């Protein structure tokens with residue numbers, strides 16, 4: 001079974017990726033947890049599809065409580081978090097017990113944050129179910145909830161005791177969410193893995209699914225490799241933000257409704273590469289390759305019309321802030337990422 005070790009100074013753990021892993025989830029959990037109580041935090045969609053299965057599997061060895069939330073980003077709120085704290089306390093959870101984050105990135109972030117804060121920290125395991133969660137949000141220990149002022153404004157770094165990934169769960173994922181996750185797969189390929197990029201360009205739909213375990217492994221490998229060198233996101237980890245600066249602007253401009261996160265990042269990756277190519281900082285033809293792969297996975301690449309001043313304001317650089325710098329993530333060619341520190345006065349050329 002494909003396994004990755006995440007070796008961090010305070011906490012080392014494994015990421016296990018295996019088709020059908022949910023069928024023997026209890027066995028894996030017992031390797032890192034020896035007490036009795038488990039609180040599963042999930043959403044309605046996952047509960048409906050996999051609730052009975054996981055409950056039956058775990059109830060043989062553990063005392064289980066299932067906390068089921070509304071699906072979607074609105075559940076990543078302080079209000080929902082408070083409800084989760086109440087249910088966990090009602091279950092009389094202690095610091096020796098375990099929380100399972102069983103769902104997409106919303107559940108992973110919220111359950112992880114609840115685990116990191118209640119009783120000053122309860123161990124938790126990530127069982128990610130969306131493609132985005134399996135290749136990105138479940139790895140790296142960033143957990144958070146949103147505030148009305150913005151996304152992920154209250155959060156912490158809190159590493160799980162394990163990340164258990166069953167690629168078979170993706171079979172029930174809605175197509176738009178699947179392609180949303182593919183945008184982040186494409187991002188990893190663009191920044192660090194030319195071979196993966198070429199595979200993605202060449203795969204038939206069947207080959208994509210046949211290779212999903214390997215793709216997830218490669219993405220988790222790249223992320224954990226960066227995380228172990230920069231756990232607290234103070235330097236190298238920012239290369240994972242390729243396409244995200246413009247992506248965030250687009251998401252915000254359309255109030256997080258018209259474009260998914262992945263779609264906005266897709267546009268960001270193409271647009272910044274097209275501009276860096278025009279400036280001679282990226283190998284000719286790279287933007288076109290990105291456009292080709294994005295189109296293949298039903299992702300947009302065309303930049304919507306957003307006022308330039310608005311873009312600069314949103315990224316925190318406007319006319320008032322002369323002399324400020326921003327770190328932009330660029331690629332020299334497919335698979336070769338680098339960080340460029342750019343002065344405010346030059347930023348427009350990249351946007």
Ligand SMILES: NC(=O)c1ccc[n+]([C@@H]2O[C@H](COP(=O)([O-])OP(=O)(O)OC[C@H]3O[C@@H](n4cnc5c(N)ncnc54)[C@H](O)[C@@H]3O)[C@@H](O)[C@H]2O)c1
Nearest residue numbers: 045071072104105106107129130132133137142169172173
């Ligand atoms: N912590 C991090 O490092 C990190 C990184 C990237 C994104 N995120 C966060 O992740 C969140 C987005 O995650 P997401 O895209 O997984 O969203 P999500 O959790 O809302 O899941 C998307 C939808 O798919 C459904 N779903 C999930 N798995 C399914 C399955 N196997 N079968 C059927 N339906 C399924 C969910 O119920 C939901 O409706 C955002 O809040 C974002 O901020 C966090």
